Amino acid sequence: MYTTTSNDGTTIAYDRTGDGPPVILVDGALCHRAFGPAAPLAKQLADRYTVYTYDRRGRGDSTDTPPYAVEREIEDIEALIKEAGGSAFLYGISSGAALAIEAANRGIGVTRLATYEAPYLVDETAPPEPADYRERLEANIAAGKRSDAVRLFMKLVGTPGFAVVMMRMMPVWKKLKAVAHTLPYDHEILKVGRHRRPLPADRWTSVTMPTLVMAGGKSPDWMRNAQTSLADVLPNAEYRTLEGQTHLLKPEAVAPVLKGFFTSSP
Template identity: 35%
Template sequence: MTAYVTSADGTRIAYDSQGSGPVVILVAGAMQFRAFDPTTSAMAILLAAEGFTVVNFDRRGRGDSAQAPSFTLADTIEDLRSLIGVAGGPAALVGNSSGGSISLAAAAAGLDISELVLFEVPLREEPGGEGAEFLAGLRERIAHGTADETIEYFMKDMPPEWLEGARNSPGWPVMTAMGPSLEADAESLAWTQSAPRAELFSDIGARTLVLVGAETLPIMPQAAESIANNLSHATLGQLPAANHSWEPAVMAKAVAAFLKGMPA
């Protein structure tokens, strides 16, 4: 059953919560929300059965959280702060793709975060200007381009078959409607290049598991190593996963084992 929490700027954030135990909040990546992402919803059920309170929410601009005045990284961090508050934190964050860079930024901002699990966060080299350039281009298309142009721009550096498959799928109109919300994804990735990561991550004390799939893009293992090398309590792990995705049971098992302190 959908519940709501009100964020700092008055935006209502929709979420569902299941299970009981330590709090785990699932932080979606680009173009994901509950009704459009059955894989994460299935994983949430399995993880809750492992003895956790699992919060799965629609990021602002998506699903039942569609109405919002702005979509910055700071907005999204405040949304997470409100969710942690209503759930009775501290909370572990499980960040998927750019949801992982949002989770890192939230931890660096001082939110009450106990652990981080990060899957295939697509970070570029540090420091660097590509992220800031990409963010500026995305903002330009959100402001002055079409909805299609915004998603095409966001996906321009992904394998071309991903964009082609998305464009030809029934979900394309749903994806294009989420365009403005991608600002936080791009801004969080730009943030990870804005200074040396040792400096950006210096206040993150949460125990962290950094995951990649066994079959993945070349950028992902390099990014995972960079994250792990610049955090004080990080472990690298690999899942039997491919194509920047994972199976619900596999991910639930990996997250539960890590949060329970079991060997990877």
């Protein structure tokens, strides 16, 4: 494990593996270096790249500094890019994809950007988000009801009730509860695109680097609609469907695509 210090003094823990051009992987909600898809994907990419996986603030071995702001998480990525030599490829999944887009928009040294299923809601095919979701989420966290916060999030993302019941009896639930307090962070990052309206055409005008926007072929229509909409509003983006994949993306399915994209000519 390595550490770097973000602009506000927060310690960001990260791992580094492989050799080659640097790639930074940005996790989605509830995930970190020791829990989630980043570490298996890093192994798939390490034959060609120096891969950085890190604990987003408030997770794993990283510290946290309130109050939260999306800008602080962008500065965390900027600190990692400095560790990588001043520029890097960036890949984000789920809410981590939305964070990666915001980071790329700030001009912090992202030379290529890849995203997978940023969960924006862009039209009426998307399930509506309850108006009181954020309020209830923060109330549960403030009351120390982390299980309730995780359960509320699982309901929001469509996890079947029986699956949540099973998860609560498994060791994984303890890991989810440990980072439940960061769920409002992900909601804050995504709020620009959670209204079942078209994405703003003028928000990410500085994302001019080559960009790959991906969705799974087995994901619901609303998710694919969101990704095609995202590709349309980003200045230099292409869209690709990964056939056979869902939001639970398999590392071995996306790794060859990332390798091809990151090594292709401008």
